[in-house]
Amino acid sequence: MEDTDKVYDVVIVGSGMGGLACAYILATEGYSVVVLEKNNQIGGNLQIFSRDKTVFDTGVHYIGGLDPGQNTYKLFKYFGILEDLKLIRMDEMGFDRLRFFKDGKTYNYGMGYDNFRKVLYEDFPNDHPAIDKYCDLMTQVCDEFPIYRLIDKPIDYMKSYYLNRTAKQVISEITDNQLLREVFAGTNMLYAGNHHTPFYVHALVINSYIESSYRCIDGGSQIAKLMSKRIRKFGGDIWKRAEAVSANYEGEEVCSVNLEDGRVVKGRKFIANMHPKSAIQLFGPSHFRKAYVNRITGLKNSISSFCLYVVFKEKSFPYMNYNLYQFNTKWDMWDFPNYKEEEWPGQGYMLSTPATSRSTEWADGAAFMAYMRYEAVEKFVNSYNTVTKPASRGEAYEAFKKECSEKLLDTIEQDFPDFRSKIKSYHASTPLTFRDYIGNDDGSMYGLDKDANDPLKTFINPRMKVPNLYLTGANINMHGILGVSVNALLTCFEIVDRKKLMEKINAA
Numbered sequence: 128m129e130d131t132d133k134v135y136d137v138v139i140v141g142s143g144m145g146g147l148a149c150a151y152i153l154a155t156e157g158y159s160v161v162v163l164e165k166n167n168q169i170g171g172n173l174q175i176f177s178r179d180k181t182v183f184d185t186g187v188h189y190i191g192g193l194d195p196g197q198n199t200y201k202l203f204k205y206f207g208i209l210e211d212l213k214l215i216r217m218d219e220m221g222f223d224r225l226r227f228f229k230d231g232k233t234y235n236y237g238m239g240y241d242n243f244r245k246v247l248y249e250d251f252p253n254d255h256p257a258i259d260k261y262c263d264l265m266t267q268v269c270d271e272f273p274i275y276r277l278i279d280k281p282i283d284y285m286k287s288y289y290l291n292r293t294a295k296q297v298i299s300e301i302t303d304n305q306l307l308r309e310v311f312a313g314t315n316m317l318y319a320g321n322h323h324t325p326f327y328v329h330a331l332v333i334n335s336y337i338e339s340s341y342r343c344i345d346g347g348s349q350i351a352k353l354m355s356k357r358i359r360k361f362g363g364d365i366w367k368r369a370e371a372v373s374a375n376y377e378g379e380e381v382c383s384v385n386l387e388d389g390r391v392v393k394g395r396k397f398i399a400n401m402h403p404k405s406a407i408q409l410f411g412p413s414h415f416r417k418a419y420v421n422r423i424t425g426l427k428n429s430i431s432s433f434c435l436y437v438v439f440k441e442k443s444f445p446y447m448n449y450n451l452y453q454f455n456t457k458w459d460m461w462d463f464p465n466y467k468e469e470e471w472p473g474q475g476y477m478l479s480t481p482a483t484s485r486s487t488e489w490a491d492g493a494a495f496m497a498y499m500r501y502e503a504v505e506k507f508v509n510s511y512n513t514v515t516k517p518a519s520r521g522e523a524y525e526a527f528k529k530e531c532s533e534k535l536l537d538t539i540e541q542d543f544p545d546f547r548s549k550i551k552s553y554h555a556s557t558p559l560t561f562r563d564y565i566g567n568d569d570g571s572m573y574g575l576d577k578d579a580n581d582p583l584k585t586f587i588n589p590r591m592k593v594p595n596l597y598l599t600g601a602n603i604n605m606h607g608i609l610g611v612s613v614n615a616l617l618t619c620f621e622i623v624d625r626k627k628l629m630e631k632i633n634a635a
């Protein structure tokens with residue numbers, strides 16, 4: 128029962144993985160916690176949806192680091208959800224596959240660094256030293272971020288040589304083989320890699336998938352559901368359809384937030400699981416120093432995506448226990464976010480077939496993702512549509528989605544002839560969809576745009592410039608399941624004993 132008279136120790140606004148992780152940590156430490164979610168489904172990018180009885184993930188296509196002893200494994204073990212997750216281990220000899228239109232060959236990422244090396248050795252027999260150097264650098268850079276390894280040790284960012292080096296620079300220095308460079312960079316759609324993306328971002332994201340990669344069977348929402356059960360077990364509350372619209376203060380501290388339906392939620396501490404810009408707007412720009420507001424609002428977001436979700440006719444398309452990154456251009460791999468509008472989506476796409484409990488042989492559906500800048504949908508920005516606030520964006524928007532879907536299907540049929548004949552139905556999402564459900568002002572899927580020329584600019588302190596207000600989520604440091612879980616630790620370190628918490632996680 129929702130109790131608006133209760134004063135919670137911690138009020139968390141937003142139920143993405145970062146908010147749920149904070150709620151679990153604090154609830155197990157004895158704090159009274161409530162999570163407020165504006166949508167009907169908790170989980171942020173863990174949300175799923177169903178079309179023609181086919182389940183699609185909105186953001187979690189696979190999870191890295193889930194083998195025993197690895198970082199995500201340890202965190203999920205600590206959260207108490209690991210044993211109940213329905214997972215499938217992806218193809219060990221090619222969990223990610225890259226296909227280049229210019230030579231038609233497929234290049235595989237093997238799972239585990241031994242397999243990763245082995246597979247690439249075969250494709251690049253004259254480049255073994257470069258492959259070894261790349262693998263060694265990946266693990267070396269990850270070791271420079273102790274919290275990523277779940278080690279309780281201070282980080283001296285300025286000592287990291289690779290903090291100011293772009294991924295493109297480092298990979299170019301490893302090898303002169305242009306094709307091998309493109310293979311190393313081929314999965315940068317996982318973090319919207321571009322010309323100024325730091326190498327540490329590349330390493331932290333890609334390393335966990337190389338270590339091990341899994342898919343959630345029947346969707347990633349099971350993570351959010353299991354987390355919510357654990358949170359409630361320890362006395363935490365979760366309110367859905369509870370959109371926070373403004374905050375109230377006593378002196379310099381937040382004392383409550385106002386919900387859209389008129390309810391007021393009281394608390395002693397507040398965590399904003401959202402973009403820092405959105406947090407400033409929610410809690411009132413006047414309560415922050417102007418320099419801080421200017422700094423946060425001046426940060427640039429990474430690009431968004433157009434997603435096409437295809438439902439297949441029965442037994443018409445095989446289940447692929449790997450992700451395919453298809454490239455149909457001779458462009459620089461780091462230049463994809465700068466695509467020309469008239470050539471969209473010619474740069475390529477990512478293809479993933481969701482794992483289901485119904486079959487391991489045939490796919491029920493497929494998700495295709497291609498970069499899309501927010502300006503492509505700017506003419507529709509005044510429209511809004513979610514399950515909790517259903518509305519029509521108009522015929523022009525539907526025509527735009529159909530046009531983009533058909534363009535993408537034309538590209539797909541170059542790679543999968545007669546693909547349209549296998550389709551039962553298709554559905555699409557745009558940057559506006561991600562904006563409305565996730566809450567970023569421009570639908571960014573990958574958090575803040577990291578820049579090696581000013582790397583510390585996008586390291587966001589979880590302690591905001593209001594004494595009892597904190598941030599968590601994808602924009603503290605890194606995005607993704609692992610990234611936001613680690614960010615939740617950084618947030619909770621501001622409230623609980625850091626050393627004891629890390630001991631509990633590593634002992635789990």
